Amino acid sequence: MKKVFILGAGTWGLALAKILDSINNKVIVYSVIEKEIDELNKTRKNKNLDVIFSNTITFTKSLEELDSSDVVIFAIPSIYVRNIAGLVSNHLNNNQLIIDVAKGIEEDTLMTLSEVIEEETNIKDIVAMSGPTHAEEVAINLPTTIVAACKNINKANEVVELFRNTIIRVYVNEDIKGVELCGAFKNIIALATGISEGYGYGDNIKAALITRGIAEIRRLGLFLNCHEQTFSGLSGIGDLIVTATSKHSRNNCCGYYIGKGYSIDESIKMVGMVVEGLNALPAAIKMANKYNIDMPIIKAVYDIVNGKDVGITINELLNRPNKSEIE
Amino acid sequence: MKKVFILGAGTWGLALAKILDSINNKVIVYSVIEKEIDELNKTRKNKNLDVIFSNTITFTKSLEELDSSDVVIFAIPSIYVRNIAGLVSNHLNNNQLIIDVAKGIEEDTLMTLSEVIEEETNIKDIVAMSGPTHAEEVAINLPTTIVAACKNINKANEVVELFRNTIIRVYVNEDIKGVELCGAFKNIIALATGISEGYGYGDNIKAALITRGIAEIRRLGLFLNCHEQTFSGLSGIGDLIVTATSKHSRNNCCGYYIGKGYSIDESIKMVGMVVEGLNALPAAIKMANKYNIDMPIIKAVYDIVNGKDVGITINELLNRPNKSEIE
Numbered sequence: 001m002k003k004v005f006i007l008g009a010g011t012w013g014l015a016l017a018k019i020l021d022s023i024n025n026k027v028i029v030y031s032v033i034e035k036e037i038d039e040l041n042k043t044r045k046n047k048n049l050d051v052i053f054s055n056t057i058t059f060t061k062s063l064e065e066l067d068s069s070d071v072v073i074f075a076i077p078s079i080y081v082r083n084i085a086g087l088v089s090n091h092l093n094n095n096q097l098i099i100d101v102a103k104g105i106e107e108d109t110l111m112t113l114s115e116v117i118e119e120e121t122n123i124k125d126i127v128a129m130s131g132p133t134h135a136e137e138v139a140i141n142l143p144t145t146i147v148a149a150c151k152n153i154n155k156a157n158e159v160v161e162l163f164r165n166t167i168i169r170v171y172v173n174e175d176i177k178g179v180e181l182c183g184a185f186k187n188i189i190a191l192a193t194g195i196s197e198g199y200g201y202g203d204n205i206k207a208a209l210i211t212r213g214i215a216e217i218r219r220l221g222l223f224l225n226c227h228e229q230t231f232s233g234l235s236g237i238g239d240l241i242v243t244a245t246s247k248h249s250r251n252n253c254c255g256y257y258i259g260k261g262y263s264i265d266e267s268i269k270m271v272g273m274v275v276e277g278l279n280a281l282p283a284a285i286k287m288a289n290k291y292n293i294d295m296p297i298i299k300a301v302y303d304i305v306n307g308k309d310v311g312i313t314i315n316e317l318l319n320r321p322n323k324s325e326i327e
Numbered sequence: 328m329k330k331v332f333i334l335g336a337g338t339w340g341l342a343l344a345k346i347l348d349s350i351n352n353k354v355i356v357y358s359v360i361e362k363e364i365d366e367l368n369k370t371r372k373n374k375n376l377d378v379i380f381s382n383t384i385t386f387t388k389s390l391e392e393l394d395s396s397d398v399v400i401f402a403i404p405s406i407y408v409r410n411i412a413g414l415v416s417n418h419l420n421n422n423q424l425i426i427d428v429a430k431g432i433e434e435d436t437l438m439t440l441s442e443v444i445e446e447e448t449n450i451k452d453i454v455a456m457s458g459p460t461h462a463e464e465v466a467i468n469l470p471t472t473i474v475a476a477c478k479n480i481n482k483a484n485e486v487v488e489l490f491r492n493t494i495i496r497v498y499v500n501e502d503i504k505g506v507e508l509c510g511a512f513k514n515i516i517a518l519a520t521g522i523s524e525g526y527g528y529g530d531n532i533k534a535a536l537i538t539r540g541i542a543e544i545r546r547l548g549l550f551l552n553c554h555e556q557t558f559s560g561l562s563g564i565g566d567l568i569v570t571a572t573s574k575h576s577r578n579n580c581c582g583y584y585i586g587k588g589y590s591i592d593e594s595i596k597m598v599g600m601v602v603e604g605l606n607a608l609p610a611a612i613k614m615a616n617k618y619n620i621d622m623p624i625i626k627a628v629y630d631i632v633n634g635k636d637v638g639i640t641i642n643e644l645l646n647r648p649n650k651s652e653i654e
Contacts, residue, residue, distance in 0.1 A: 132534030142528055143645050145535040147652060160649050169535075169645055173652045201469055203573040207459030208472040208496075211565035218559070232545070232559050233652040238538035245572045246530040318470050318496055322487050325474060325500045325560040 001025055002162065005069035007084055009036045009059065011048050011135035011273075012101055013075030018139055019166050021057050028058045028065050032084070037061050048273075049139040066091035071099065071162060074117060077274045078104025078184070081113045085120035092121050097158050099127045099148075103183035103276060105283035110290070112180035125152040127159055128176050130183040130235035132242035134249075138168065145169045147235040149179035171234060178226030179235045182217055185284050185298065186240040187251040187277030189213030192301050193244040194255020199310050205318075209297060210237070210244050216295040219327070223291050251277040255301075264305055281305060296320065328352055329489065332396035334411055336363045336386065338375050338462035338600075339428055340402030345466055346493045348384050355385045355392050359411070364388050375600075376466040393418035398426065398489060401444060404601045405431025405511070408440045412447035419448050424485050426454045426475075430510035430603060432610035437617070439507035452479040454486055455503050457510040457562035459569035461576075465495065472496045474562040476506035498561060505553030506562045509544055512611050512625065513567040514578040514604030516540030519628050520571040521582020526637050532645075536624060537564070537571050543622040546654070550618050578604040582628075591632055608632060623647065 002025045006013045009031035021027040031037050040059040044052050058065075066072065066088060076084055081102050092098065098121075100114050111119070114126040131146035138144050148159035148170050156172040163170050173179055192213060193206045218231035230236055243249045254275045257267035268275055285302050288295040300313045329352045333340045336358035348354045358364050367386040371379050385392075393399065393415060403411055408429050419425065425448075427441050438446070441453040458473035465471050475486035475497050483499040490497050500506055519540060520533045545558035557563055570576045581602045584594035595602055612629050615622040627640045 132531050132538070134529070134531055137529040137531045142531060144531040145539075153651075170649060171652045172649070175653070202461070202464040203569050203575065204459050204461055204464045204469060204471040207565045207569035207573075208561060210568055211459070211559070211561050211563075212472075214564075215559065227653055228555070229653045232538070232542065232564070234535060234538050235652075236538075237541075237559070237564055238534045241537055241568055241572070242530050242534035245568070246534075248530065322497060322499070324480075325498045325562075326502065326554055326556045 002070040003065070003068060004028070004071040004073065005030065005066050006073045006075055007088065008074065008076035009033070009040060010075060010077070011046060012133070013073065014046050014049060014053070015135035015138040016073060016075065016101070017057050018051055018053060019168060020162070021054055023165055027056070028060055028069070030060050030063065034061055049136060051139045063088060063091055069096060071097045074100040074102055074113070076102055078102045078113060078276060079279055082106065082116050082120060085117045089121045092123055094123055096123075097127065097155060097162070098123055099129055099159065101129045103130060103180070103187070104280055105181070105184045105287070107282045107286065110283055110287055112177060112184070114176055114180060125150055125155045127155050128180050128183070129159065130179050130239060132234060132238045134242060134246055136248050141167050143167045143169070145171065145234050145238070147171050147173050147179055147233065149173045149176040149235070151176055173230060173233065173235070175227040175230045177224060178221045178230030181221050181224070181226065182214075182231060182236040182239060184280045185217045186214070186243050187280055188284055188298050188301050189217070189240055190243040190249055190251035191255035191258070191277040192297050194252040195259035195301070195304060195310060196314065198256040198259020199314060201314070206244065210240055213297045214240055216293070216297060220287060220291065220293045220295065223293055250275055254278070258304065259310055278305065329397040330392070330395060331355070331398040331400065332357065332393050333400045333402055334415065335401065335403035336360070336367060337402060337404070338373060338466075339460070340400065341373050341376060341380070342462035342465040343400060343402065343428070344384050345378055345380060346495060347489070348381055350492055354383070355387055355396070357387050357390065361388055376463060378466045390415060390418055396423060398424045401427040401429055401440070403429055405429050405440060405603060405606055409433065409443050409447060412444045416448045419450055421450055423450075424454065424482060424489070425450055426456055426486065428456045430457060430507070430514070431607055432508070432511045432614070434609045434613065437610055437614055439504060439511070441503055441507060452477055452482045454482050455507050455510070456486065457506050457566060459561060459565045461569060461573060463575050468494050470494045470496070472498065472561050472565070474498050474500050474506055474560065476500045476503040476562070478503055500557060500560065500562070502554040502557045504551060505548045505557030508548050508551070508553065509541075509558060509563040509566060511607045512544045513541075513570050514607055515611055515625050515628050516544070516567055517570040517576055517578035518582035518585070518604040519624050521579040522586035522628070522631060522637060523641065525583040525586020526641060528641070533571065537567055540624050541567055543620070543624060547614060547618065547620045547622065550620055577602055581605070585631065586637055605632065
């Protein structure tokens with residue numbers, strides 16, 4: 001039995017809380033948003049998850065139990081990771097297993113979120129968990145695979161043990177940089193597939209956008225010395241597939257509304273949750289420019305989000321010069 | 328303007344006929360099934376395609392125009408390719424562009440279909456075309472990408488030119504073996520995702536089956552000296568994505584019925600068209616055994632098709648020892 005402290009009470013943090021509680025860990029869920037905790041304590045429900053949380057899960061506004069926890073999970077929107085990491089820094093120590101499940105690249109520094117947490121907390125060997133994992137399905141015990149990535153593979157293996165005998169099957173990977181790049185930028189490709197669908201295009205071009213989309217993330221990753229197989233793995237193409245084809249995906253939905261002709265603000269409002277792909281766009285464009293990497297799909301999404309006509313942009317993308325698949 | 332002779336009047340052959348006719352090629356569609364040709368001449372429709380064929384397309388029971396055609400496309404179910412190739416052999420010559428769009432591996436010989444055609448006709452440099460290309464979408468002019476694969480890249484480039492100014496965007500690839508392996512075996516993975524969905528599982532595990540499914544096809548391909556990037560390409564993961572997630576996919580549908588508990592025969596009957604994944608299974612198992620390649624998902628589908636309980640098989644698959652994603 002481990003004491004698990006989850007920072008963030010969004011759908012993914014809550015789904016993980018439910019799974020880890022179900023195998024008798026002591027689970028504490030914390031949020032800085034006080035009304036979120038009040039609501040959870042009152043109803044023991046979240047409107048997006050089809051589950052009632054067991055009384056053995058603690059919902060709290062206090063960081064008190066953090067110091068004595070064995071496992072700490074960052075499950076907050078990407079843009080808050082640096083602040084929260086700074087906030088909790090004094091409560092963490094090197095014996096704890098620190099896991100990040102937020103996905104993003106910081107715009108100003110181009111750091112991955114595990115790097116941000118490391119910088120703010122001075123803890124080494126943060127583990128990033130990423131994969132095709134809709135919270136809605138995990139919450140109702142549907143089987144799911146995920147990657148635990150860490151330069152120190154022993155830490156990744158601790159995550160395998162943590163989730164043993166649950167519906168979550170964990171694969172390990174030492175290429176944390178590649179895993180985090182995929183996690184951040186797949187949401188942009190999901191915006192692209194949503195836009196294409198909203199515009200009236202079909203499954204053929206959606207599959208092409210997914211395939212060529214991960215190819216451009218891979219191109220960036222290989223330049224940054226990531227491992228090729230990461231991009232073909234569960235946190236790479238796997239996560240992208242579920243994000244770009246599933247009815248649960250917020251990024252895909254948001255893109256769909258944009259493709260239908262709604263404004264960005266209207267589209268975000270209709271989704272009603274954080275759309276990480278929009279947050280990740282500036283960092284992706286900065287990296288493409290800085291390292292001179294050809295990322296035409298991400299560039300097209302960026303152009304559309306900044307007002308360029310959807311039809312013109314898609315057709316320019318389709319009419320690039322023909323080329324070989326093998327680079 | 329080219330003279331294009333299409334062998335086979337199924338949905339894919341007809342969709343290609345429509346596209347090539349639309350840019351003013353002389354298109355002739357042939358079938359050995361006489362009533363198929365009679366029906367097409369009478370109605371100029373196919374029940375699965377939302378299109379009326381132009382009068383400029385010729386539907387014929389005769390091979391007469393084959394000798395003088397510039398382009399010949401094999402668009403027939405995989406199991407008939409050897410017979411038809413033998414049948415038309417005397418009508419073909421080395422100046423023609425010969426394209427195979429059928430997908431499969433011959434069970435007895437473990438040859439790809441381009442190899443079968445080459446053997447039967449003594450024509451070199453057959454091109455295999457493969458990718459995420461539902462005929463239903465191509466027929467209504469939705470944009471689509473595809474790979475033209477040939478050891479002789481000039482022949483592949485002829486296909487690029489053939490489809491220029493259509494909604495089909497062609498990428499080239501010299502790794503024809505890899506392209507054909509993917510085309511044949513992706514249908515088995517689509518059966519697996521269908522089975523999982525029919526059994527009640529969700530999008531998370533579907534994405535995992537797709538990701539780990541192409542990983543086992545890649546493993547086989549790398550052993551046979553194929554190019555790694557083929558498996559991450561449009562004819563690899565791209566085609567698998569559309570086959571395993573699209574409502575148009577027969578293999579996915581057939582798997583869905585199997586997962587729901589219908590017999591194999593009932594499931595095939597409900598799909599009402601050729602289910603290539605079932606045809607490809609024996610060859611896949613033979614190759615896995617012959618070359619000693621670990622292909623657990625394909626093996627699981629084979630077991631289920633041969634009567635093993637769906638739930639037990641899926642759970643055995645999910646409870647294999649944990650491992651690293653990087654091989």
